[in-house]
Amino acid sequence: xxxxxxxxxxxxxxxxxxxxxxxxxxxxxxxxxxxxxxxxxxxxxxxxxxxxxxxxxxxxxxxxxxxxxxxxxxxxxxxxxxxxxxxxxxxxxxxxxxxxxx
Amino acid sequence: xxxxxxxxxxxxxxxxxxxxxxxxxxxxxxxxxxxxxxxxxxxxxxxxxxxxxxxxxxxxxxxxxxxxxxxxxxxxxxxxxxxxxxxxxxxxxxxxxxxxxxxxxxxxxxxxxxxxxxxxxxxxxxxxxxxxxxxxxxxxxxxxxxxxxxxxxxxxxxxxxxxxxxxxxxxxxxxxxxxxxxxxxxxxxxxxxxxxxxxxxxxxxxxxxxxxxxxxxxxxxxxxxxxxxxxxxxxxxxxxxxxxxxxxxxxxxxxxxxxxxxxxxxxxxxxxxxxxxxxxxxxxxxxxxxxxxxxxxxxxxxxxxxxxxxxxxxxxxxxxxxxxxxxxxxxxxxxxxxxxxxxxxxxxxxxxxxxxxxxxxxxxxxxxxxxxxxxxxxxxxxxxxxxxxxxxxxxxxxxxxxxxxxxxxxxxxxxxxxxxxxxxxxxxxxxxxxxxxxxxxxxxxxxxxxxxxxxxxxxxxxxxxxxxxxxxxxxxxxxxxxxxxxxxxxxxxxxxxxxxxxxxxxxxxxxxxxxxxxxxxxxxxxxxxxxxxxxxxxxxxxxxxxxxxxxxxxxxxxxxxxxxxxxxxxxxxxxxxxxxxxxxxxxxxxxxxxxxxxxxxxxxxxxxxxxxxxxxxxxxxxxxxxxxxxxxxxxxxxxxxxxxxxxxxxxxxxxxxxxxxxxxxxxxxxxxxxxxxxxxxxxxxxxxxxxxxxxxxxxxxxxxxxxxxxxxxxxxxxxxxxxxxxxxxxxxxxxxxxxxxxxxxxxxxxxxxxxxxxxxxxxxxxxxxxxxxxxxxxxxxxxxxxxxxxxxxxxxxxxxxxxxxxxxxxxxxxxxxxxxxxxxxxxxxxxxxxxxxxxxxxxxxxxxxxxxxxxxxxxxxxxxxxxxxxxxx
Numbered sequence: 013x014x015x016x017x018x019x020x021x022x023x024x025x026x027x028x029x030x031x032x033x034x035x036x037x038x039x040x041x042x043x044x045x046x047x048x049x050x051x052x053x054x055x056x057x058x059x060x061x062x063x064x065x066x067x068x069x070x071x072x073x074x075x076x077x078x079x080x081x082x083x084x085x086x087x088x089x090x091x092x093x094x095x096x097x098x099x100x101x102x103x104x105x106x107x108x109x110x111x112x113x114x
Numbered sequence: 115x116x117x118x119x120x121x122x123x124x125x126x127x128x129x130x131x132x133x134x135x136x137x138x139x140x141x142x143x144x145x146x147x148x149x150x151x152x153x154x155x156x157x158x159x160x161x162x163x164x165x166x167x168x169x170x171x172x173x174x175x176x177x178x179x180x181x182x183x184x185x186x187x188x189x190x191x192x193x194x195x196x197x198x199x200x201x202x203x204x205x206x207x208x209x210x211x212x213x214x215x216x217x218x219x220x221x222x223x224x225x226x227x228x229x230x231x232x233x234x235x236x237x238x239x240x241x242x243x244x245x246x247x248x249x250x251x252x253x254x255x256x257x258x259x260x261x262x263x264x265x266x267x268x269x270x271x272x273x274x275x276x277x278x279x280x281x282x283x284x285x286x287x288x289x290x291x292x293x294x295x296x297x298x299x300x301x302x303x304x305x306x307x308x309x310x311x312x313x314x315x316x317x318x319x320x321x322x323x324x325x326x327x328x329x330x331x332x333x334x335x336x337x338x339x340x341x342x343x344x345x346x347x348x349x350x351x352x353x354x355x356x357x358x359x360x361x362x363x364x365x366x367x368x369x370x371x372x373x374x375x376x377x378x379x380x381x382x383x384x385x386x387x388x389x390x391x392x393x394x395x396x397x398x399x400x401x402x403x404x405x406x407x408x409x410x411x412x413x414x415x416x417x418x419x420x421x422x423x424x425x426x427x428x429x430x431x432x433x434x435x436x437x438x439x440x441x442x443x444x445x446x447x448x449x450x451x452x453x454x455x456x457x458x459x460x461x462x463x464x465x466x467x468x469x470x471x472x473x474x475x476x477x478x479x480x481x482x483x484x485x486x487x488x489x490x491x492x493x494x495x496x497x498x499x500x501x502x503x504x505x506x507x508x509x510x511x512x513x514x515x516x517x518x519x520x521x522x523x524x525x526x527x528x529x530x531x532x533x534x535x536x537x538x539x540x541x542x543x544x545x546x547x548x549x550x551x552x553x554x555x556x557x558x559x560x561x562x563x564x565x566x567x568x569x570x571x572x573x574x575x576x577x578x579x580x581x582x583x584x585x586x587x588x589x590x591x592x593x594x595x596x597x598x599x600x601x602x603x604x605x606x607x608x609x610x611x612x613x614x615x616x617x618x619x620x621x622x623x624x625x626x627x628x629x630x631x632x633x634x635x636x637x638x639x640x641x642x643x644x645x646x647x648x649x650x651x652x653x654x655x656x657x658x659x660x661x662x663x664x665x666x667x668x669x670x671x672x673x674x675x676x677x678x679x680x681x682x683x684x685x686x687x688x689x690x691x692x693x694x695x696x697x698x699x700x701x702x703x704x705x706x707x708x709x710x711x712x713x714x715x716x717x718x719x720x721x722x723x724x725x726x727x728x729x730x731x732x733x734x735x736x737x738x739x740x741x742x743x744x745x746x747x748x749x750x751x752x753x754x755x756x757x758x759x760x761x762x763x764x765x766x767x768x769x770x771x772x773x774x775x776x777x778x779x780x781x782x783x784x785x786x787x788x789x790x791x792x793x794x795x796x797x798x799x800x801x802x803x804x805x806x807x808x809x810x811x812x813x814x815x816x817x818x819x820x821x822x823x824x825x826x827x828x829x830x831x832x833x834x835x836x837x838x839x840x841x842x843x844x845x846x847x848x849x850x851x852x853x854x855x856x857x858x859x860x861x862x863x864x865x866x867x868x869x870x871x872x873x874x875x876x877x878x879x880x881x882x883x884x885x886x887x888x889x890x891x892x893x894x895x896x897x898x899x900x901x902x903x904x905x906x907x908x909x910x911x912x913x914x915x916x917x918x919x920x921x922x923x924x925x926x927x928x929x930x931x932x933x934x935x936x937x938x939x940x941x942x943x944x945x946x947x948x949x950x951x952x953x954x955x956x957x958x959x960x961x962x963x964x965x966x967x968x969x970x971x972x973x974x975x976x977x978x979x980x981x982x983x984x985x986x987x
Contacts, residue, residue, distance in 0.1 A: 029141060030137070030138070031141045046167045047171075048167040049167075052171060067133060067137075070144075074139075074140035074143045074144040075140070075143055077136050078136055078137050080141075
């Protein structure tokens with residue numbers, strides 16, 4: 013989830029919307045996310061201080077309803093990096109096992 | 115492009131207020147509009163799904179995490195509901211099928227119940243309507259089932275009966291109202307002469323006053339009251355119209371306007387006072403209709419006993435006029451509803467059966483799903499859910515589905531009710547007022563919830579009972595009791611389908627019989643219209659005869675018209691005078707059953723125009739003028755009943771209306787069907803118009819082309835003759851025949867629809883049972899085929915099981931259908947309740963439906979790969 017926000021926040025400029033996060037997860041991870049689960053997860057990440065959102069004004073396509081623009085906080089970045097390191101450590105030494113046979 | 119409104123409203127209701135909720139709503143709106151650009155329908159479906167999933171997430175009452183043993187019932191129910199929504203959304207196809215099946219069942223029940231409610235249950239819009247009774251005279255010794263009453267008898271009842279608060283009398287008429295200004299069209303309206311009517315009904319004029327005693331006198335009416343509708347149409351709803359003349363130059367003043375919707379009796383627009391004078395008419399002149407209000411606390415039976423005593427006294431006192439005459443008190447609602455009561459109750463029974471079939475089907479689906487859910491439930495009970503808890507969980511699911519189905523069912527019902535009203539036309543009284551009011555909605559809610567419990571209870575019990583260990587071991591064998599329940603349900607469904615199809619079949623047979631019924635003439639290519647001559651010019655005999663003679667001559671001269679004639683009232687659709695003393699044979703003693711006969715006035719050419727055969731003697735012709743020898747023609751029934759063994763031709767009779775001048779019978783014609791097509795023709799006597807004038811006649815025109823196309827021509831011919839006269843009730847005879855069969859068509863169409871619905875549901879149910887039976891016997895099939903059974907043999911095995919269920923269903927359904935056929939009673943005509951052809955056809959239809967729904971799973975059984983089966987064993 014954090015990765016999806018990161019990917020979008022870079023390209024999207026100010027921040028990623030909930031809809032965009034859901035679409036990104038569907039496109040990149042190939043997983044369908046129910047809206048209930050999406051907002052629950054985003055709220056939890058926010059409570060943990062890994063994400064925060066600011067209000068962006070909405071256009072006519074959403075009847076001027078505001079939009080949440082998510083960005084990853086510094087703590088969030090730390091968490092992503094830590095998770096990356098953990099994963100990399102875990103991968104080490106498994107290259108032979110995981111190598112796909114031709 | 116806006117998303118579904120109901121879904122949006124739900125969303126707003128449940129989402130947290132403020133920024134949190136607004137941003138989510140915004141996201142959904144945005145994505146909806148993107149999706150809607152591709153497909154509107156799929157976007158709406160998506161939106162609903164998302165809203166429901168958010169609903170589960172953001173339900174306002176969060177389940178507080180508490181120790182399990184302290185969980186309150188409310189919380190648990192809520193948790194159950196959330197869990198149920200999630201489970202049901204996970205199996206959308208299953209949920210959709212259940213909801214659709216139940217919605218259809220609940221929908222047809224809602225529709226029929228709203229009809230029943232409007233026609234039978236809702237009280238008439240009069241004060242204390244349950245105390246109102248109609249008084250109907252009858253004379254069993256003369257074979258007269260119902261008749262009007264005479265002013266003298268009415269006065270005696272009113273004076274002597276202690277059971278009634280008061281009595282009212284009226285007689286209806288129709289009149290042409292010409293416009294206030296010359297350009298407004300003449301309008302034909304129904305009117306009633308009334309005595310005491312509004313007081314007895316307990317309805318007062320909305321504007322102006324009721325009639326006073328001095329309004330009623332024998333001269334031309336000086337006071338009149340009109341309906342709200344007429345007041346709007348003719349006077350533009352002007353309150354100042356009250357107190358002015360009813361029509362220009364008329365002595366009748368408009369004294370009152372009735373409240374909106376009041377048109378008793380028979381959609382009347384105009385009421386004038388009636389001067390009740392018992393001495394003015396002979397006691398056997400029965401032309402009034404009577405109505406009474408029971409005193410509080412007096413039953414209809416008590417009133418009937420008192421009326422019987424009075425009738426017996428009048429019988430003894432006036433044997434000439436009252437021999438055998440009795441009077442019956444009929445509650446007003448029953449009188450108005452009449453035969454429709456039975457039709458509606460039977461249809462209500464039929465839709466009840468359809469609902470049972472729907473429930474059986476849904477139970478079956480739940481049971482089938484139960485096998486798939488055994489592990490889930492086992493896990494739940496392994497971590498501590500009690501039996502009651504699981505029972506409640508499963509019931510919550512079924513009730514929830516039933517509630518959704520109920521909501522949809524009401525929509526189905528609304529649509530079905532509109533269809534119902536359209537099909538019924540004027541055949542079912544009061545039906546046009548049917549609506550989905552609070553009573554109907556309460557009924558639908560109760561039906562929905564009880565179906566929810568009904569179809570949920572069996573699967574719930576079975577699931578909560580299932581053995582934990584066995585389920586966790588994932589056994590697929592030994593679902594014995596469940597498949598027995600399912601088979602029994604299917605047998606019941608087949609039986610009900612047989613019952614409904616048999617009734618529908620009987621109705622189709624009798625309807626076809628009625629359509630092909632010999633009415634005594636050729637009803638095709640006939641145009642009819644009523645003409646009622648008004649104005650002082652036609653008050654004496656002569657001008658009326660001349661008008662119709664000339665009109666018929668001009669109409670016949672038009673191209674495309676074969677012939678034309680006029681009659682007092684038409685066969686089949688019309689009324690007429692059915693008299694206890696239609697004629698007398700001078701010098702003969704009065705037969706005990708009376709010279710009971712219908713009286714008709716016809717122009718010459720009438721029998722030829724209709725195509726009625728002249729069996730003996732001659733038709734009327736131009737010789738039979740006013741000054742010529744007085745003549746009459748009788749029908750076959752009359753000739754056989756009163757002239758058995760004699761030649762009626764040349765006999766002298768005295769006919770009603772002028773019992774001084776004898777008439778010679780000059781011909782015998784074939785019988786014509788009366789108003790009720792299912793009744794036999796009665797005795798009828800015909801006199802020529804020239805010798806017995808009438809200003810109110812119905813023209814019949816036989817055309818070469820489509821008769822309806824000739825209506826403008828005939829109208830213009832009449833207009834040219836006398837512009838002040840208007841033709842009304844313009845109908846082809848085919849339309850009259852259709853109207854005469856409207857009740858039969860109503861019950862037929864509905865029964866056929868319900869039977870088809872039940873059949874489809876039963877077939878689906880059978881298919882489900884057979885499919886899961888095959889699935890649970892896959893192993894056995896594999897072994898059989900491995901041992902050398904041919905596919906055809908395996909197929910036979912499965913089909914035989916299906917046919918076994920069919921046989922059991924037919925064995926139960928056929929006797930029930932026979933009993934049901936007898937309930938149809940008067941709705942059947944010319945076909946016995948145990949009609950072998952109908953039953954054979956029904957069994958063939960149900961049989962082939964069974965065969966098809968058993969064959970599909972059977973084919974699947976033969977595709978079992980024996981090797982694969984043996985490997986998994």
